Each structure stands twice: as structure tokens, then as C-alpha cells.
Amino acid sequence: MEYSALEMMAIAAARVLKNEDVCFVGIGAPSEACNLARLTHAPDITLIYESGTIGTRPAVLPLSIGDPELSETALTTVSVPEMFQYWLQGGRISVGFLGGAQLDRFGNINSSVIGDYQRPKVRLPGGGGAPEIASQCGQTYIVMRQNRRTFVEQVDFITSFGYGRGGDHRQQLGITTLGPTLVVTDLCLLRPEPGTHELIVTSLHQRVTREEVVRNTGWPIRFAPVVEQTQPPTIDELTILRELHARTEQAHTGKALPHVRTD
Amino acid sequence: MEYSALEMMAIAAARVLKNEDVCFVGIGAPSEACNLARLTHAPDITLIYESGTIGTRPAVLPLSIGDPELSETALTTVSVPEMFQYWLQGGRISVGFLGGAQLDRFGNINSSVIGDYQRPKVRLPGGGGAPEIASQCGQTYIVMRQNRRTFVEQVDFITSFGYGRGGDHRQQLGITTLGPTLVVTDLCLLRPEPGTHELIVTSLHQRVTREEVVRNTGWPIRFAPVVEQTQPPTIDELTILRELHARTEQAHTGKALPHVRTD
């Protein structure tokens, strides 16, 4: 079965999730991966969106972090202050997902600006929940497309801290969580090298070459002593992912013009 | 119509409450006064019990601060942390009621111990919400029976701060609320003297003499230049108060033994 690089990325991210994980889900690729995991091997996984919905089971992917279906299918919906106080800062989230405009070799993420902060070339949306997701989830997974614009020698701005300058920089700041233990891209998987915490390639997706990864990385990227081959998507994984997308497409194109209440 | 000194106390306390007040109600005399006010001249008064019930309208007086009827008749019930954070500390309460085992001439209250703190003669229940009610409500009203055990030269322990050593002691501590602007007893009304903030008698209940007040006060109590006579209870006030008590009596003596759910 044919598949795209983005499908591979979503499926590879879904696979690392466990049934007992409590995930802080972001919109886009993380939401895709988390719901795919829930619809395949991890039916009891707990998905939490920062809008306050806990234990949500949407049938389609939400466009926003607070789509109606998230609270309609949630076990409970709490206020946003409670979400950040009792649930995220309270240390109850095992896996957080992060993405961003730029990533460096130590897993630091820029979601704020391209260029100078005060006079930016591009003003990005900002970090939202990410600065604290990065430090307070048990570990974080980063899901991002890989190219020289996104994987850069140095991020223009550290919105969310990964391993800083590497080594034990994280511990030096008093952060006790693991940080970005996995980066899933459309080309490969990267993990922090023990000790240095530099991100190194640990698995290449099917038909992706080392040269392709090097060409799409803004720093002299290194490879693990043993680099694995990512298993290609199974038919099941692809089918379920595509059905999810088809349902989502249909749900989001219909106009939900306001109407008078009928009850 | 005959009436008791305690009925006079409740009715005098009820009279000072206004329709637009938001009251933090304590159990016992304050609850009696607040509900009497609601059932007479202040039908829209907002009653808040620290158990989290906001805008409650009980038909009988609660025995405890969290009786079932309080939440059953409330506009909404919030958690106790929210009550103390957003509602009391948030500055939303206009009137707080306080009582205690001992009161001094500057409105300081002891609800902790009689005797030495570490080796007390009598261990009292403690202040509960009072230390912050005393500082965070717009003003407080103290309702207490007056005698030489309760109105003392010096409280053994300041659980809740009134005017401290008098004068501007309250302002010196950075407290911006008015403090105990009224004390209602079974004998009289006391108010802080402008400037010194010493509690002085401003109104004597019917048939109460100055000598009686002096005899029942542990410090050399002073009287305002003009001492009023408290209006005696009206028939309406007494009738409504007694009906409230009769309903309460009946409600609290019936045993509410657990039963299997019927819905």
C-alpha cells in the first residue's frame, strides 16, 4: 500500500504511545497521532486538550484545541487555570506533544519569532502552553516536518526549553522531567544521545537515505551507532488513519451556521 | 409581646443588614440574623456560607455550615479553595460575621485557647475562616453574648485581628477593610469610637442599664456621648424569628437515618 511521508510521520508517532499514557495533545500532527493510537493499539489512552477536556474521544480530528466534540466526548471538562495548575503542573501528564517553527540539535523550540524579537521578520503565534508542557510532562515527543528552515543550527528564540546547551543543562535549571525523548519527522526518528543530549538519528523511514536527512538538517547531524529502519505503515494503520481524515474532512467543510435553538 | 435577650440580639443584628449586602454567614447567631433579615426587610440579600454555597435560601437554620439545604437552595456551590480565593480574598463580601470565646475592647477575637497556647486550660475549636474574614470582608459584625468571661480586658490569644492596639494599627498592617464596625450583644450595641477604635456602647437594649453593661464587661467600658435605646422587636420580627426556630427544631430532631436510594 502506498503512503505519504506525512502519513508515516503520524503513524510513527502513534506507535510510541501506550494504553496507560496520559497525553497532553496539541492540534495537528499530535492530535492525529494520539487519536490514531487510541483507534488502534491504545484504546484506553487518556487524551487531554489544554482547553480543559480530560479523557476525550473525538470521532473526528478537531480543527481547534476546543472543538465542540472534545468536551462532548470528554469524561469531564475543567477550567483552563485548573488544567494548568492541577493537571499539567501537578505532574499528572506522562506525555506532552510539541511542535514549532524551529528546532535545534538540543531540542529547543522556537514558536515566537523569525528574526529579531523586537522587530521580527515573521511574528509566529507564540508558545501557548508549550513552555510549561516542555518542562512539566513526564516526557515530550516532538512532531515536525524536517527541512533546513525547521531544523536549524540555532533557533532565533527559545520559546520552549529542551536540553538547552546539552549535557545536564536541564537538571541545572531544576527541571526534573525527561524532556524531548523523541522527535518524529517525515524522514526519521531522532532521540537524545545519552550524556550529551544531542538529537541523533536512531531510525530512518523506508526509502529515506542518510544523505536526504543531512540535506534537510541545518546542523551537522549525527547518526546513532545502529540506525534502525522504521517499519512501514501496516494496512490497518493506514486504513484507520485515512478513515479518520475522511470523517474529519467531511465534518469541517459543512458550514455550522448558527440556528435557533430547537430544544 | 415578651421576648428574650437572645431574640433581641438576633433581631438587632438582622436589622443592620441591607438588601444589597453579600454576607459571609457563620453558624449560630449570624445565621439566625442573616436569615431573619432575608425573611423580613432584605429579601434579596446574598448569603454565602464558607462551605461554598452562594446565594442560599434555607427554609430552616442549618445546624452545620454545610447542611444539605444550603447547597440545595443555593444559586451555585463552589469548592472551598475557590470560596476563599475568588470570593472572600477577591473582596466580594460586604459583611462578614464573627463570634468567639473572648473579645477585647479593640475587637480582637480569641477562638483558639483559654490559658497558655501550648498547655491550654481549654482548647477551643479554632478560628476556621475567621482570621481572613476579619481582614477581607468590607466590614464585620460581631455577635456575642456579653459577660465577664467573654468581654475581657485582654484576650488570651488573638485568633482574628480587629483593631489590634487601636488607633491606626489596622492600617499599619496594610489591611484596607473597615474591620468590626458593630458588636451586637444580648445587652447592647457597641461601635468603634472614631480615632481610637475602642468599642463603646452606642445603644442599650430595652430595660438594660448602664450598670448591667459595666458589670458584664471585663474592661472599664465607655459609653458614647449619646446612647440610644434599641427599638424593641416588632411583632413581625418576633413571629418570623420564632417560626424559623420552630421549623428548625422540627427539622433537626427527626433522624435522617440512611436509606436506600429511591430514584
Added chain:
Amino acid sequence: MTSFLSLQAAIAEYVQDGSTIALEGFTHLIPFAAGHEIIRQQKRDLCLIRMTPDLIYDQMIGMGCVRKLIFSWGGNPGVGTLHRLRDAVEHDWPQSLELEEHSHAALANAYAAGAAGLPCAIFRGYQGSDLVKVNPNIRFIQCPFTGEQLAAVPALRPDLTIIHAQRADRSGNVLLEGIIGVQKEAALAARRVLVTVEEIVDDLRAPGPNAAVLPHWTISAVVQVPNGAYPSYTHGYYGRDNAFYTAWDAIARDREAFLAWMQEHVLVARSMK
């Protein structure tokens, strides 16, 4: 006592040029109609606060109402960036826009501190983030028991908070349900509170004893505005128009297209009524 006003009268009375205003809503219950009326009344030099400024803030910025924005995530959810916000920051069009950037945790805590009457909020956050270097309103204090460094931000105290809710009763008590976001805190933190609601009813029909209810004496004015959150949504009333959110990207990308859309859908639409 809560006033019941028309939207026009409420915005005229409560929104002053130069004031600090939060129109809150975390994807759900965003007070679009109130924002449109602010645009129609040509309010100026506003300092806007919101955790998640989205299309209505993009529109207010593009129409020249806004001097400063305090925020933590400013984008079109699931679609992309806000072109009007970018144009203001990157090219000063139609005027420059000052930004104060925080994290969600910081602003959620700052609203909660405002609601709680505290001068600041403390939380564990911002470790290693460059936001600390560019935002002087991020400071640190030491726990007096453990010595741990904790982040602190000033409490938010808007001059006015505007929220949209399901319904109010005739006393002005307001019910919110579903994704309630930070609205209760934003309302309780503000000096004045304006609430638009889908309907005004005899019985509030709170779903349970612990539902999110704002008592009437915490609210300055209630305005009935059916569909007042559209294209955002109101749980129990109507859904989110995700197609419109997607379509906004193209409209907002171009200055002329944006102005034409605003003219047709916000400025003229109302004046024809």
C-alpha cells in the same frame, strides 16, 4: 444590580478608548458580536488581553482599535497565523502593535490571581525560556520553605472583561458550560463585566449544583445576542463554523480583501438593520 442593555448601548457605555479589555473565550464562547460592535464604534488605543487571540482580535487589530496585546498564543487554530496581527507587528499596518508575550500557564494563573485579589501569581514555569529575557513582567521568587525558584507574573485586572455565555436569568445570573476556559476568572478579575448571552430565561437550568454560574452582583451588564459567539460556538446551541475559520486565512492575508470583508460583513451589515 445588573443592567440589561442593547449591545450598542453596552459597548458605548463600557468600552472607553485607551482602556484594558479582555474578550475571553478558549475557542468556545468567543464574544464575536461584542468585538464587532467595538469595531463599529471605532474604539481606539485599546490594550487587549487574551490567552488565545484569534479572528475577532485579528479583526480589531486590522481595523485599528488596538495599541497593545497581552497574549500567549495568537493564531487561527488549526489553520495558521493571524495575518492582520502579523501585519501590525511586522509592518505597523494600520498602526504599530505592542506585544506582551506569556505562556498559557502564566496568563491562566494571572487571571486566577486577579480573581483572587492577589497582586501576583506564582507557578513553576518559564524555565530556560527566552521569554524571561524579553518580558519584564516575568520575575522569580523563592519558596520560603524549600528555596525553590518559582516564576511570578502580575495579576491581570482588566478594566473590562467581555464574555459570551449560554444564558442569563432575569436577575442577571449567568450560566456557562462546556469548555469554560478562563472566563470565570477573567470576569472576576475585571473591574467591570459585560456578558452577552444566547437567551434570557426565567429559570437558569444549571445542569448541577456545581455548574459554573456567575451571580448577578458580579456582572455589570447583560446583553442578549443570539449567535453572539459565531463563528465560534455555544455548547448546546450551535456548532463551530470550522469552514469559516479556514476561509478567514485567505480573507485576512490581503489588506484590501480584509477591508472589503469587514465593510460588507461588519460595518454595513449592522448599519442596515
Added chain:
Amino acid sequence: MTSFLSLQAAIAEYVQDGSTIALEGFTHLIPFAAGHEIIRQQKRDLCLIRMTPDLIYDQMIGMGCVRKLIFSWGGNPGVGTLHRLRDAVEHDWPQSLELEEHSHAALANAYAAGAAGLPCAIFRGYQGSDLVKVNPNIRFIQCPFTGEQLAAVPALRPDLTIIHAQRADRSGNVLLEGIIGVQKEAALAARRVLVTVEEIVDDLRAPGPNAAVLPHWTISAVVQVPNGAYPSYTHGYYGRDNAFYTAWDAIARDREAFLAWMQEHVLVARSMK
């Protein structure tokens, strides 16, 4: 995963001699049955935490289970003082009792800080109170923005929190409603959480989207104990036995009467089952 246990097994497994335990409940939903089982199992040297220790704590203190009490108001609501608590403090009977006294605001904030994973809570409080002089766990910090002095107390982190709730579903998700007090915070602040419930059901029947629900993965064990809060009450199930609360005063006033009552109603009552 949440375990479903008998009360006896749950107390045996989760309550260790010497540990710090909160049985919370603000008048409503007080976990009496769990407290009685702790007494039957003769647990010793407990440090108990509760904002409003009432009859069940009086009983545990009188039966010699308790070394220390952290509290803000210890009385029989609307009736008077707790005679067993007083006897322990004033006469060391059956043993001495260490007290750590706070205000409600302090303990409510301290539980919330525990739930939020913070080392301490800050609030505006204790001004002018002598509690500051006798409790070294009350300190002050300065707001880094305004310079205002604010009170600080350490976060509460019980080894175990026990609460009673209306119901759990078969996954172990728990619903609380009515006067929910500080139970959610006390549960989320604790290392382990034991919940007794009136019933275990297929459908939790939460009254609305924002009802107070504790997900199963925050809870260690669920025990079905019908009437488990009696003589306190369970909103929607049974009322408060105010007559019993009133009667307790005479029972607890006298050591022998107290011991006889405990023997008959707590110790023997259960062993006969």
C-alpha cells in the same frame, strides 16, 4: 489502574502506622465508614489533616490512633467542642496530641498548592493573628511587583487522602456533587487516594460537562460503602443526621460513655458481621 477492594482490605493496604492522612469532607461526604475501619484496625501514630475535624476525628483521637492534627476548625458544628480532642490536648488522654493550627484560607490554599505540585501557597492572610507566633509553618514573602507582604504556607501532600463520593463507574472514575469542599484538591495533592462511594454504576451520570469528576488514573482504590458518610450525608442519597451530631456531645463528654459507645457501635458492630 484503580483497584476495587473491600473496606477492610483497602484500609489494611493503604493506611500505615505513622503516616499522614487526610479524611476530607466539609460537613458533607465525610468518610465515616473508612474512619471506623481505621479504628477497628487499631492504626497508630497517624498525623491527620483536615480543615474541619469533627466527630470521626474525635473518635479516632479518643481511640488512640492519632499523634498529630493539622487543622483549622475542630468542633462539633453547631453543637460545641470536641471532647475527645480536648481531653487529648488538655489531659493527654489517651495520649498527647500535637496540634498545627491554621486558618481555613491557609489550608484550602495549601491543599490547592499540593494539587498543583507547588511547594507552597501564597495568599493574603493571617494579618495581626497570633497564629503566626505559634506556627512556624506560617511565613511571609514579598510580591516581586508591588512589594506587598503575602502569607505563605507549605503545600499539603498527604501520604493518603480518603474521601467519600456519590458514585464510581466500573473504570473507577468518581463523581462528587453538592458541597464538594476541598476534596478534589485533597485527592490530587495526595500520593495515594482511597475513595468510598455509595454505588458503583455503569454510567457515572455526571450532571453536566463541568461536574467534579476524578478520573480513575488519579485514584488508587475504590470501595463501595453504602451510607459510608453517615451521620454526615451524601447529596442525592441521604440527609445529615443532625440529631446524632447533637447527641454526640453527651456521649463524648465522658471517657467511659465514649468507650462504651465505640465498643458497641464501631468495634462490635462490625466484628459481628
